[in-house]
Amino acid sequence: MPNLPALSLLLCVLLWPPMSPAQDREPATTPTTPPDTMVPPAPAWLEALDALYDQRIRVAGLEDRRFAPEQWWSLAGPLASDSRGFRSERIGRSAEGRPLRYVSWGEGDTRVLLWSQMHGDESTASMALADLFRFLGEHPRHPLVQRWRRHTSLHFFPIVNPDGAARFQRRNAQGIDINRDARALATPEGRALHDLRERLQPRFGFNLHDQDVGTRVGDTGRGTAIALLAPPYNQAREVDAARARAIEVSVAIRAALEPYVAGRIARWDDTFNPRAFGDLTAQAGVSTILVESGGIEGDLQKQQLRKLNFLALAAALDAIATGAHAGLPHAAYRELPENGSSWADLRISGGTLVLPGRAPARADLVLEFDDALLERGATVLDIGDLAGRPARRTIDATGLYIVPVAIAGSDGSAGVHAIAPRARAYFHLSRDPQGREIVWTLAGDVDPDQPAPARD
Numbered sequence: 001m002p003n004l005p006a007l008s009l010l011l012c013v014l015l016w017p018p019m020s021p022a023q024d025r026e027p028a029t030t031p032t033t034p035p036d037t038m039v040p041p042a043p044a045w046l047e048a049l050d051a052l053y054d055q056r057i058r059v060a061g062l063e064d065r066r067f068a069p070e071q072w073w074s075l076a077g078p079l080a081s082d083s084r085g086f087r088s089e090r091i092g093r094s095a096e097g098r099p100l101r102y103v104s105w106g107e108g109d110t111r112v113l114l115w116s117q118m119h120g121d122e123s124t125a126s127m128a129l130a131d132l133f134r135f136l137g138e139h140p141r142h143p144l145v146q147r148w149r150r151h152t153s154l155h156f157f158p159i160v161n162p163d164g165a166a167r168f169q170r171r172n173a174q175g176i177d178i179n180r181d182a183r184a185l186a187t188p189e190g191r192a193l194h195d196l197r198e199r200l201q202p203r204f205g206f207n208l209h210d211q212d213v214g215t216r217v218g219d220t221g222r223g224t225a226i227a228l229l230a231p232p233y234n235q236a237r238e239v240d241a242a243r244a245r246a247i248e249v250s251v252a253i254r255a256a257l258e259p260y261v262a263g264r265i266a267r268w269d270d271t272f273n274p275r276a277f278g279d280l281t282a283q284a285g286v287s288t289i290l291v292e293s294g295g296i297e298g299d300l301q302k303q304q305l306r307k308l309n310f311l312a313l314a315a316a317l318d319a320i321a322t323g324a325h326a327g328l329p330h331a332a333y334r335e336l337p338e339n340g341s342s343w344a345d346l347r348i349s350g351g352t353l354v355l356p357g358r359a360p361a362r363a364d365l366v367l368e369f370d371d372a373l374l375e376r377g378a379t380v381l382d383i384g385d386l387a388g389r390p391a392r393r394t395i396d397a398t399g400l401y402i403v404p405v406a407i408a409g410s411d412g413s414a415g416v417h418a419i420a421p422r423a424r425a426y427f428h429l430s431r432d433p434q435g436r437e438i439v440w441t442l443a444g445d446v447d448p449d450q451p452a453p454a455r456d
C-alpha cells in the first residue's frame, strides 16, 4: 500500500510553485528585465552605427518635433537628390493642396514601402526617415548601405498628412482620421497611399506612428517606449507566410532595441480593423510592421526615440536585405506584453479645494496634457479621492489649498477659472485658503522653470 502522506507531499513538491502567469508582476517602480532568453542577440554592427549616428547621420534642424512639412522637405529633400541615387515624384496633393511626395532608392528586387505621419502630430518616424535619407546618401560605401542597395528598393512616403502636420493635429484638413480611411478612401492622402501600394506591390510595409505617452507595458508601471505589431489580415488573426515574415522582422527590431529599452517594448493590440491601413496592407499580402513610438520620460522632443526609430529601421532593413529574419523565434514577438492601461499625466494629491461660495474640501486632481512630455495644455480629468489613480507624475499638495485663478475681463468684470472635470486647468496652490501665499500656479502649461511647488 502506498504511503499516502508521503505521496501527497511529493505531489506538493512537484506542483510547487503554482503555475504563474507568463508576464511579470513586479511593482511599478522596479525596472526589471523581462524573460528575454528567446530574444536573439543585438546585431554586431549596432554599437558602431549608434556612434556614427550621433556624429554623421542625425540631421540638424529637427530638434523640435513640431515642424512644418515644408521645413522637413527643405532639410530632407536635398539629402534625397538624384545625384545620391534617389528618385522623387509627386503622387498627389493633400486636401489643402500641399504636395504629396514619394521618394525611392535602391536597386534590389525586394520592394519595401515605408510611410510616416499619417497622423499629423506623430512626427518621430519622419525625423528618423530624414536621418535614413542622409545615411543612404552620404555613406554609400557603408556595408549596410551596400547590402540594402543591392537587395532592396526602398520606397518612402514621408508625412502622408502634411495638412495635419502643419497644425500638429491628428486628422487631415477634412477632419478625417486617414488611418480609418483605408477602406473608404475619402481622403486624397489615403488614396495616394493606397495607389502607391497597388502600384508597387511591395513585399514589406512599415506603418510608422506615435502612440499615447501614458501607455504602460502590459500590467507593469513601465511606460511603453516602442510598441510593435505585425497586423492581422483577418478577424481570426491567422499567421500566413507574409505575416510570419512581419513577425520575424519585428523580432529583429526587438533584438536591436533591447539594449536600449528592455522591458519597455510592447505589442500593439492585434484586433483586425478593416478601416486601418496597416491591416488592409497586410490583407493585400504585404508583410507589414507597425512601429509606434510612445514616450521616454525626459525625452521631451523624442530625440532618443528618433534614434531608436532609425536603429529599428536599420535592423529591419538589414534583416530583410540579408534574409536573416528567416527562422527568428516568433515567441520573442508573441511574448511581448501588450500595451496596457494608460496613466494620467499629473496627479495633485492631498490638497484642499477652495471654490467660491463652497466650503473647502479635501480633493485630489488628476490632469492630462495636450502635450504630455512638455506638460502643455492641461485639462482636469477628475476631482476627489484619487489616491488609487496612477499618474506619470505626482505633486504632493498636502497642507496646501487649491484656489482658482482670477480672470480679469477687459470690461472690468471679474471672475475665476472653473476647476471642474473637462475644464482647462488653471489654479494656484497656496498656503492659505484665500490664495495670498501662492507657491505654485498651473496656467494651462506647466512652467518648465518651476515644475512643482518649492517645499520648505
Ligand SMILES: [Zn+2]
Pocket (backbone or CB within 6 Å): 118, 119, 122, 179, 209, 210
Ligand atoms: Zn497614429
